Amino acid sequence: MFDTEEYEYEAILQRMLDRVPDIVDKRPGSIIYDALAPVAVELTQVYIDLSAGDDLYNVDTATGEYLTAGTAEWGVNRKRATYAVRKGTFLDSNGAGIDVAIGSRFFIEDLNYVVTERISQGVYKVTSETAGVLGNAPFGSLLPMEYINDLALATLSDILVPGEDEETDDQLRERFFVEINEQPFGGNVADYRQMIRALDGIGAVRITPVWQGGGSVKATIMATGNVPPSTALINQLQELVDPVASAGQGLGLAPIGHTVTIDGVTWFTINITTTLTLDGDTTIGQVQQDVEEVINAYLLALRQSWESEAPLIIRVAPLESRILTVSGVVDVIGTQLNGSATNIILGVELVPEKGTVILSE
Structure with missing residues (x-):
């Protein structure tokens, strides 16, 4: 707000000097110059403080407790750390x-x-x-x-x-803009998504409306850490959202007349074989762990995108590109996923995990 040149020290001092009659000596070292210079310094600091304060009261630039207060005004509260x-x-x-x-x-x-x-x-x-x-x-x-x-x-x-860490500033800010723009209301998809996201232990959720006819809703969840939820977590959420014994009666978080089924994603194991060309004296044993780490990172990135991009596709090309970043690997050929050289398209309720990784030269 106050980051333009007109609020810098030199500009403020010059405007002050311009208001002094020209018959007065205004050169550096003069009485009037030396009297106005400290005032210009203080005014510059005031504008700096005002600018910083303005940033603290805007959600897109605020941090810490100021961001917490700013989002809370719109009903979006920071998720606190929970206990495993x-x-x-x-x-x-x-x-x-x-x-x-x-x-x-x-x-x-x-x-x-x-x-x-x-x-x-x-x-x-x-x-x-x-x-x-x-x-x-x-x-x-x-x-x-x-x-x-x-x-x-x-x-x-x-x-x-699963226990969760307190929501970071970036996570809270991102969720705030999503929730404000989604306009949840009366049991629409956005309403269910926000309702279930806010519950403890939830990392992501996908809503299937009219799942088994009018009034039926299916919520498929992924637990914190981008892993499948436990049966205990699924049962706990079911009782919170729409208890089985009183389904559709509005005794949980779901609106009256909505029968909600809570389900969870399950693992789909990806076994990988590939042939590497290595440089110098590098051996398969030396790169095995690094290759598995980049594979894990790729599969984790896919799981993190599950909420918005399911069904997930495990692609050979980006997997090979990541393997090529491993030090000592010169080339990658013949990569197969579960015995096939083609990409794997998962069902909406499946997420990938690394199985065996067999490397050869």
Whole structure:
């Protein structure tokens, strides 16, 4: 707003000097010059501060708490960090499941988890005490904070509801403009999309209207981290959006008369074989990990575009282009995906994951 040349120090000082009669000495070092110069400096700083303040109150340039406040005025609130819900299994010395008290605390890799809900004998939901994606990471043996009778082994396994980090400024800004432009209303596609996106554990969603006739809606979801959701997450969302026992009655988030089915994407494994030409003394073993990493990056990029571009297409050409970026790889030929040299078109409810990667020279 105030970033033009007319608000710079020299321009301000010159305008001030122009207002002084010419009979007065206005040269640098004169009394009037030295009196006006500090004022021009202060005015310049005022304009700089006003410009910065203006940026903080515009959603496209605001950051931090100013962006949070700006989007909240339109009903778009920053997603806060959430806590991962995992599956904990508790066994005695004979390998039989045992019950533990709700509220029992365990730790693994410097992270603490608390038992929050019983699933079955010896199987519980445990919730991370650390918010964010960190709670999704560890797998393996849990150690109790306090002694528990008959407990021989405690294990942390499945991610039931993934933890999410707090939404970044860029993510919030992007979501704000999408939601403002989509104009959700009364159970239209945009309304469902925004409603389900806002729920914990959701990374992406696709809405299928009139799925099985009038009033039926199908919402296919992907969990945080661009992975298929757990059954527990699907069931949790189903109860929030349209409980099965009272489908269509408007007792969830869905409008009255809408029967909503929550479903999730599933993995489709991509096995890859290809022939490489390597430079110098480079061996297949030296490039194997790097090649697998670029393949993973390609498949992740596809999953990230699933919401807007499904069905996804795994293409041979861009895959080979990424492999060519690996240091030591000179050429790539004969790439096959699941035994075929053609691209693979996935169903709308499928997302790709890397299977075996066989490289040869």
